Amino acid sequence: MADDTLVRSGKAEARDWIGLAVLALPCIIYSMDLTVLHLAVPQIAAALRPSSSELLWIVDIYGFMVAGALITMGTLGDRIGRRRLLLIGAAVFGVTSALAAFSTTPTSLIAARALLGLAAATLAPSTLSLIRSMFHDDRERALAIGVWVGCFSVGAAVGPVVGGFILAHYWWGAVFLINIPVMLLLLGVGPYLLREFRDPDAGRIDLLSAAQSMAAVLAVIYGLKRIAEAGLAPLPLFAVGAGVLIGAYFFQRQSALDDPLIDIGLFRIPAFSAALGTNIVALFMVFGTFLFIAQYLQLVLGMGPLEAGLWTAPSGVVFALGSVATPFLVRRFEPYVIISVGFVITAAGFLVLTQLGAADGPWVLFLGMMILCLGVAPTGAITTDIVLAKAPPERAGAASAISETSFEFGGALGIAVLGSLVTAVYRSAMAGEPLAGVPVPSMAAARDTLGGAVAVAAELGDPARTALLGTAREAFVSAFVAASAVSAATALGAAVLAVITLRNGRR
Structure with missing residues (x-):
């Protein structure tokens, strides 16, 4: 469980290849959760009776929070340790999956899905950046990244099949419970199979930059999705425009910071x-x-x-x-x-x-x-x-x-x-x-x-x-x-x- 910071080089060890298999698990679950809920929508509508607006937020909020928090979470992992962030995210993902499964109102399900999205935003950048640190040989890293990308495809493919099977035999909340044993396995073996890596010279994270990046991405993604669903309208167009302006200011500000959130x-x-x-x-x-x-x-x-x-x-x-x-x-x-x-x-x-x-x-x-x-x-x-x-x-x-x-x-x-x-x-x-x-x-x-x-x-x-x-x-x-x-x-x-x-x- 040593902290290797960033000093390793050369060929990967057996521990790293086994660790890659461990990293595959959250990638599959992350991808499944983007698609599996769509199958459960009819049962959720019947059980919780959400309004049309609430149902829309139940479906969309997970993806919104993932997109908005990615940059902040990726930078946070560089600072506090990529394995640490991954394990924290896995723990929160498991807890919020249980909260979502046993939600009794539309509001509680929306809140659980939002927290689930924040937790999911730690998974992709943490796993990928760990691969960058584990595999220094060009060929080995390319293969590891191919496996990593493939896992997201597997999750997207099996999500509807697994979700359809679960919904045919159990209640709608069970589609969230499948996340828990995977996250428990990651928490159990991750500290032993995954090396810790972080930037030893990283400064403090700039909270204003983090808020700006989240606001910019959320506004643009929200506006684009609403345009797709309802066509051109003042509110989504305003959201896209506001997101672009916030993003432009974010990039301008990063170039003036001594320790920016992202390297322009x-x-x-x-x-x-x-x-x-x-x-x-x-x-x-x-x-x-x-x-x-x-x-x-x-x-x-x-x-x-x-x-x-x-x-x-x-x-x-x-x-x-x-x-x-x-x-x-x-x-x-x-x-x-x-x-x-x-x-x-x-x-x-x-x-x-x-x-x-x-x-x-x-x-x-x-x-x-x-x-x-x-x-x-x-x-x-x-x-x-x-x-x-x-x-x-x-x-x-x-x-x-x-x-x-x-x-x-x-x-x-x-x-x-x-x-x-x-x-x-x-x-x-x-x-x-x-x-x-x-x-x-x-x-x-x-x-x-x-x-x-x-x-x-x-x-x-x-x-x-x-x-x-x-x-x-x-x-x-x-x-x-x-x-x-x-x-x-x-x-x-x-x-x-x-x-x-x-x-x-x-x-």
């Missing part, structure tokens, strides 16, 4: 900034698309949550295998070549998705999904390794948090932009439809979203129900096809940019 000089390193930009583009395409895939499977093809989860689970397997295989590819090809070719493959997957039809089964969707996942899979491992390699070892926690925050921004931006596109195309297609047999008060809901149309159709008799479902599903598929075409063009553009900006990405 990192952004002047071309490979560092290019890697972050690549992360954002990749997540922009993937997050938005998987939101539509879930709706297509459930609302167009009529699958249940568990069946839909089983169809999407192989995508996580492809991501995980691609991440683990990436270090071996990098030994033979330049990183920019792998990423640019991967984006071309991703574009081909999106082009397959443009061939979807409302009456098709899941196979066209499945093929396109697998191709695009295969193409984008190496990106996270390569760019994360570039970010860590370019950052000083004593700043690995902050660099890890910046990398994770870029993923959060990319995902939120993709959901907002592509979500707005899908909504606009759907509404445009539905606006010209007469919707015979649909009561006038219900027409607005049917023309607003596919979910609204399905809810309205459930209250109608045939033939009005069949006609409305057919029309709404065709409109949604047209919108999905349009978003896929935009994503294909984005992927091709990203392939060109990867060649231009990442040519010097190899260390």
Whole structure:
């Protein structure tokens, strides 16, 4: 349980490889918790009877708090010790999971989910920065990062499957209880298998900077998500604008501090900034698309949550295998070549998705999904390794948090932009439809979203129900096809940019 600070070098020891397996556990749980709650929403709504606003906060608050606290937690780990922060976060994560599981009111569940998000924000930067300190050999570190990225993909893949199984046999709170034994295991073996690392010359954390970074990220993420859900409106636009202004002041202030929260000089390193930009583009395409895939499977093809989860689970397997295989590819090809070719493959997957039809089964969707996942899979491992390699070892926690925050921004931006596109195309297609047999008060809901149309159709008799479902599903598929075409063009553009900006990405 010695404190190794930052003096180790050379090949990793057996203890470090076993420690990597330990670090995999919180990564899987972290990723699962981002997705598993969506399946429990119907049971939570029935049990706690939240308002529509409360239900929205129950679902969103976890991701908001994770995104907002990442930079602060990553920097805190550099100062107090990355293992210490990880174990503190694991303990809080376990306790707040129990609080969430046994919540009796919407307010208490929102509060528990908020605390759960704060605890989760310690996990990703702590685990990644520990990997930076444990694995100093370039090849070993690249492999360890590939495993680390793959674990998040595994969590995203098994989350809907495990969650669906639990909800089929137990009450909704059980989806949170699965976190507790994993965190207890981490707390039990972590002090013995994980070395402690921290910056021996770190100063005190600047609380104002921490508050500014959280406010900036939270405001932008909140605004983007609300734009995706309800379209352009004054409040979310104000939130995005305020977040950008706070962020600009934050960066200006960091350059004047003797001991800044993040090292602004990192952004002047071309490979560092290019890697972050690549992360954002990749997540922009993937997050938005998987939101539509879930709706297509459930609302167009009529699958249940568990069946839909089983169809999407192989995508996580492809991501995980691609991440683990990436270090071996990098030994033979330049990183920019792998990423640019991967984006071309991703574009081909999106082009397959443009061939979807409302009456098709899941196979066209499945093929396109697998191709695009295969193409984008190496990106996270390569760019994360570039970010860590370019950052000083004593700043690995902050660099890890910046990398994770870029993923959060990319995902939120993709959901907002592509979500707005899908909504606009759907509404445009539905606006010209007469919707015979649909009561006038219900027409607005049917023309607003596919979910609204399905809810309205459930209250109608045939033939009005069949006609409305057919029309709404065709409109949604047209919108999905349009978003896929935009994503294909984005992927091709990203392939060109990867060649231009990442040519010097190899260390």
